[in-house]
Amino acid sequence: MxxxxxxxxxxxxxxxxxxxxxxxxxxxxxxxxxxxxxxxxxxxxxxxxxxxxxxxxxxxxxxxxxxxxxxxxxxxxxxxxxxxxxxxxxxxxxxxxxxxxxxxxxxxxxxxxxxxxxxxxxxxxxxxxxxxxxxxxxxxxxxxxxxxxxxxxxxxxxxxxxxxxxxxxxxxxxxxxxxxxxxxxxxxxxxxxxxxxxxxTQPLVTTEPITISQGLWYATPKGQALLKEMYEKFTAKYGKCQMFRTPQEMMYFTLTIKKQQWQVEFPHDFPDSSPKLKVNSKYCEVKDWRGTYQQFEQIEACIDRSL
Ligand SMILES: [Zn+2]
The missing domain is CATH 3.40.140.10 (Cytidine Deaminase, domain 2)
Structure with a gap:
């Protein structure tokens, strides 16, 4: 047990x-x-x-x-x-x-x-x-x-x-x-x-404080707030969401939706550029991405369309 x-x-x-x-x-x-x-x-x-x-x-x-x-x-x-x-x-x-x-x-x-x-x-x-x-x-x-x-x-x-x-x-x-x-x-x-x-895989919470390179989207207070908001919205909608970083400091989430493994990758210039979604090792981009508002909702709509 x-x-x-x-x-x-x-x-x-x-x-x-x-x-x-x-x-x-x-x-x-x-x-x-x-x-x-x-x-x-x-x-x-x-x-x-x-x-x-x-x-x-x-x-x-x-x-x-x-x-x-x-x-x-x-x-x-x-x-x-x-x-x-x-x-x-x-x-x-x-x-x-x-x-x-x-x-x-x-x-x-x-x-x-x-x-x-x-x-x-x-x-x-x-x-x-x-x-x-x-x-x-x-x-x-x-x-x-x-x-x-x-x-x-x-x-x-x-x-x-x-x-x-x-x-x-x-x-x-x-x-x-x-x-x-x-x-x-x-x-x-x-x-x-x-x-x-x-x-x-780099878990976001490590035993030592992580260092974030200057110029990365989540290095600023505004970026941090957006990252937190995204994480909370994904968790609320899809349950367990895990946050990771690649050695190149790219941030990504992993999610299990209807038994499928999803990955949401945030490019270094997020939210100006569209995040990449990966499901069953196939990539797709969010069409007609607007980086200025409702970022989560656009990703959500894209995921819902492919379910
Ligand atoms: Zn014991």
Whole structure:
């Protein structure tokens, strides 16, 4: 059961596919108890966590119905090797809420992380939360393991919700670490599900304030107001609307209308030039575009005509 609120993702977590297979494997080992471990890697310029190695539960870890305590010695040993051999840092933790139906950090989890941020003077910390859901018997896989990522920063009161960039295959660090220390390797399971994103998509809300180049239509207060108005009108009319930027700073919205994927792209000189609409990878422009007023209504009419 996914009880979390549907929220737009605010940051990206980069992780190798096979590290997700391992998390799913560990989580499936304890369908009624919490299990967990630690995340090692580094951070990108924009503050995105890059996971290079996922540590599972150590031999002396404690698994309870509503808590998990990592084997400290196991964590320290792994941390020392990963740091000295590969310069990796302890960037976060993960644990499973098994079948509790809580897809996000509990209040207790949040308190623990915020206290840790303060105590160790860390600017940010990543928390992975996994959930197990039983699938119907007809499936070959018994479970679905949902994995969410949450970013805690010392400057904000709430955790941010992440989406994953899944890197193919095995982490090179993992390949290199084989046999370096005793780490119980789980069965690799493909039962995981994450909210996916790509390296190219740029969520509007990032962990660092975004910079907007001079001269862009949404760099001015007037442009900002128009962008906000457009976003609010699209959300009101079509439900979930997501706002993105390309690396070239072009702003675009994505929408799902009658099960079709729509994209509304705003050119750099919007609203003078017409936005481009893309549906099922075909482009169309809004005919007889007038940039001075009722911009949303013109786009809306164009969308409605093609439905
Ligand atoms: Zn928890």
């Amino acid at each position: 996914y009880t979390g609120r549907v929220r737009q993702h605010e940051f990206k977590t980069l992780i190798y596919e096979k590290e997700l297979d391992r998390i799913a494997g560990w989580v499936e080992e304890y369908p009624d108890l919490e299990t967990g471990g630690d995340l090692f890697g580094f951070w990108t310029h924009s503050g995105a966590p890059v996971i290079q190695f996922v540590l599972g539960p150590g031999p002396n870890s404690q698994h309870n119905p509503t808590s998990f305590f990592q084997d400290k010695e196991h964590l320290i040993k792994a941390g020392e090797i990963l740091r000295s051999k590969h310069g990796l840092q302890h960037i976060g933790e993960w644990h499973s809420h098994h079948q509790m139906g809580l897809a996000e950090p509990s209040q207790g989890d949040e308190n623990t992380v915020f206290r840790a941020l303060e105590r160790y003077n860390f600017p940010r910390f990543l928390l992975g939360i996994a959930n197990l859901r039983r699938r119907s018997e007809s499936y070959r896989q018994r479970w679905t393991v949902n994995i969410g990522s949450f970013l805690f920063t010392s400057s904000r009161r709430n955790a941010q919700v992440g989406a994953c960039v899944v890197l193919q295959g095995e982490s090179p660090i993992r390949s290199n670490m084989r046999g370096s220390f005793r780490n119980h390797d789980p069965q690799l399971k493909k039962s995981w599900k994450v909210e996916k994103t790509t390296l190219e």
